[in-house]
Amino acid sequence: MSESAPILTAYDLSMVYPNGDGGIQALAGVSFTVSRQEFVCFVGPSGCGKTTLLRLLAGLIAPTYGEVVFEGKRLAQPRRRIGFVFQQANLMPWRTVLSNIVLPLELQQVPAREAEDRANNLINLVGLNGFETSYPCDLSGGMAQRVAIARALIHEPNLLLLDEPFGSLDALTRERMGAELMRVWEARTVTVVMVTHSISEAVLLADRVFVLSARPAHVCLDLPIPLPRPRSLEMTHTGAFGKLASQVRLAIEQG
Amino acid sequence: MTKDEQTGATLLPRVSTRRKFTLWTLPVTLLLTLLAWEAFTRWSGLPAFMVPSPRAVWSRFLLALDDGSLLRHTVVTLLEVLGGLSLGLTVAICLGYGLAKSRTIERLLAPYIVASQSVPVVAIAPLLVIWFGTGSLSKLLISALIVFFPVLVNTVVGLRSVPVDLRDLMRSLRATRWQIFAKLEVPAAMPVLFGGLKIGATLSVIGAVVGEFVAADEGLGYLINVGRGLYDTALVFVVVFDLVGMALALYGVVAGLERWLLAYREVTSRS
Ligand SMILES: Nc1ncnc2c1ncn2[C@@H]1O[C@H](COP(=O)(O)OP(=O)(O)OP(=O)(O)O)[C@@H](O)[C@H]1O
Numbered sequence: 001m002s003e004s005a006p007i008l009t010a011y012d013l014s015m016v017y018p019n020g021d022g023g024i025q026a027l028a029g030v031s032f033t034v035s036r037q038e039f040v041c042f043v044g045p046s047g048c049g050k051t052t053l054l055r056l057l058a059g060l061i062a063p064t065y066g067e068v069v070f071e072g073k074r075l076a077q078p079r080r081r082i083g084f085v086f087q088q089a090n091l092m093p094w095r096t097v098l099s100n101i102v103l104p105l106e107l108q109q110v111p112a113r114e115a116e117d118r119a120n121n122l123i124n125l126v127g128l129n130g131f132e133t134s135y136p137c138d139l140s141g142g143m144a145q146r147v148a149i150a151r152a153l154i155h156e157p158n159l160l161l162l163d164e165p166f167g168s169l170d171a172l173t174r175e176r177m178g179a180e181l182m183r184v185w186e187a188r189t190v191t192v193v194m195v196t197h198s199i200s201e202a203v204l205l206a207d208r209v210f211v212l213s214a215r216p217a218h219v220c221l222d223l224p225i226p227l228p229r230p231r232s233l234e235m236t237h238t239g240a241f242g243k244l245a246s247q248v249r250l251a252i253e254q255g
Numbered sequence: 256m257t258k259d260e261q262t263g264a265t266l267l268p269r270v271s272t273r274r275k276f277t278l279w280t281l282p283v284t285l286l287l288t289l290l291a292w293e294a295f296t297r298w299s300g301l302p303a304f305m306v307p308s309p310r311a312v313w314s315r316f317l318l319a320l321d322d323g324s325l326l327r328h329t330v331v332t333l334l335e336v337l338g339g340l341s342l343g344l345t346v347a348i349c350l351g352y353g354l355a356k357s358r359t360i361e362r363l364l365a366p367y368i369v370a371s372q373s374v375p376v377v378a379i380a381p382l383l384v385i386w387f388g389t390g391s392l393s394k395l396l397i398s399a400l401i402v403f404f405p406v407l408v409n410t411v412v413g414l415r416s417v418p419v420d421l422r423d424l425m426r427s428l429r430a431t432r433w434q435i436f437a438k439l440e441v442p443a444a445m446p447v448l449f450g451g452l453k454i455g456a457t458l459s460v461i462g463a464v465v466g467e468f469v470a471a472d473e474g475l476g477y478l479i480n481v482g483r484g485l486y487d488t489a490l491v492f493v494v495v496f497d498l499v500g501m502a503l504a505l506y507g508v509v510a511g512l513e514r515w516l517l518a519y520r521e522v523t524s525r526s
């Protein structure tokens with residue numbers, strides 16, 4: 001898989017947030033390449049600039065230095081072919097589950113019938129049947145995050161960016177959601193770039209794990225995960241898994 | 256799990272008793288007030304032109320209803336109020352949008368807007384009557400003026416409270432300016448805006464009456480002036496109740512609209 005053409009390349013990304021004295025440097029020369037249909041995870045210490053990196057990759061902010069190339073073109077603004085899942089579910093509280101999910105299509109003026117058909121497929125995929133007309137205030141954290149994932153997938157982006165999507169969930173829900181995300185990724189032709197602070201989550205889900213150093217962040221480890229697919233939670237107890245996980249942990253500690 | 260169920264079980268009856276409580280308290284307190292009022296007028300020895308009895312007020316009400324004067328003046332004031340409310344709302348929301356969106360507009364206008372609020376409306380009312388005549392227009396403007404500020408502030412606060420992540424979401428989906436306005440900013444600002452709207456609705460009645468006090472030949476404020484001049488105190492009472500009713504009705508309409516539009520905020524019971 002990783003032999004195919006790159007979908008996303010970051011060249012020497014640096015980001016300095018302006019403030020009173022000199023600014024806060026969040027990123028210092030982050031470079032990497034992601035291939036089509038790859039699943040990559042970024043791990044790094046808290047506050048190192050992970051959200052900043054994803055916002056750059058989404059075209060929501062412009063880097064101070066360096067550039068992002070997406071599908072062969074320099075990224076200067078957000079693209080519809082990039083889906084974004086935020087750290088919080090970030091749903092519109094005044095919209096039902098169904099109408100939250102169709103929002104991206106609604107903004108592109110896709111006919112409502114077609115939009116709803118596609119939404120219903122996704123609702124099946126993420127297991128939210130029966131909740132179409134519920135409002136976000138009636139959903140648990142895990143359900144809300146599933147809605148957010150369905151929303152990010154509905155306009156069939158080629159690249160899905162996820163910013164610690166399961167960060168606010170309990171450990172059990174988190175494991176289940178990770179497995180579900182893997183299933184969604186296998187069912188669709190989408191490239192996934194996910195930020196997480198859980199080492200085992202990263203090793204279990206990803207084809208490749210990038211470790212970011214403490215702020216200002218740069219990539220201090222690019223580790224391919226050669227574990228076979230489909231993967232299951234049982235793999236976390238194997239020696240191979242443990243070795244990979246400790247490599248990641250070491251890199252974070254030395255980062 | 257069981258803990259949740261327990262709290263749910265204790266919560267439900269508490270809510271319903273509270274509702275029952277408000278259902279019977281209102282008529283009872285009303286009745287008690289009327290009785291106390293009646294007793295006061297009987298035994299205080301004050302003349303009827305100082306404090307008329309509830310029954311005198313009631314018969315004055317029927318009289319004013321009968322000769323059509325109450326209805327006529329109520330309609331005049333109501334139209335001024337509705338006109339002032341619409342005008343005040345429109346201007347405040349448009350300007351609020353500009354203030355929330357543009358630092359330049361804010362820097363240019365904010366000092367004047369804040370300063371204008373230290374001038375009491377009662378003090379500018381005569382000016383507006385001089386400039387716009389003693390007809391309904393000057394009252395409408397005074398009402399609009401008094402509605403303006405709370406709605407403006409709430410518009411700005413509401414628009415500023417739109418979550419940054421939702422803005423980013425809309426941007427990442429390449430939403431147009433108009434789509435961001437209609438599908439994000441308006442619904443997100445709605446709860447805060449309704450707060451200002453409720454205050455504005457009650458204030459609008461005050462604005463119109465203040466204008467009518469200054470100079471008018473019709474409207475409820477005028478009717479109060481007439482009643483005062485004739486020592487027809489019962490009539491003044493009637494008009495005061497009429498005004499209270501009008502303000503409550505406006506508030507009720509806004510609150511009802513709010514409950515209808517913002518129904519999504521109520522957690523529907525799971526289970
Ligand atoms: N809009 C901003 N303006 C100024 N500084 C910012 C801004 N956003 C982030 N920063 C700073 O940049 C640094 C990196 O922030 P970022 O949110 O990217 O980190 P993170 O790795 O996502 O953190 P977390 O683990 O808490 O999610 C932090 O020191 C933060 O204070």
Ligand SMILES: [Mg+2]
Nearest residue numbers: 050051052087
């Ligand atoms: Mg973050």
